[in-house]
Amino acid sequence: AACILSCREYGVRVPEELSVAGYGDTAAGRYLDITTVQQDPYAMGQQAAQRLLQRLREPDLPPELIVLPVQLAVRSSTVPPRRNRTAALSDHPSPNTRV
Secondary structure: OHHHHHHHHHOOOOOOOOOOEEEOOOHHHHHOOOEEEEOOHHHHHHHHHHHHHHHHHOOOOOOOOOOOOOEEEOOOOOOOOOOOHHHHHHHOOOOOOOO
16 A cells, blocks of 8 residues: 555556555555455464464474465556556656666
């Protein structure tokens, strides 16, 4: 959400000049209609609790990578760019930007 607000402050049009996506599907992100990666916090907690119980029973259990499914909720903050990147940068120069 802060990114969208900063873009507005600097005159960068979202999504016309910059696509913005978030992670976690927050209330602010839903309010601002930001494309986001949705995760299932219940499933994350369930997996964490199961792993904790396993570690208590088996303290030497090696670390494990657990990958949970996510979904992409496409909203109005992302679209294909209408102009090339160089043109967009020249409209909003910063001291560290070379075009």
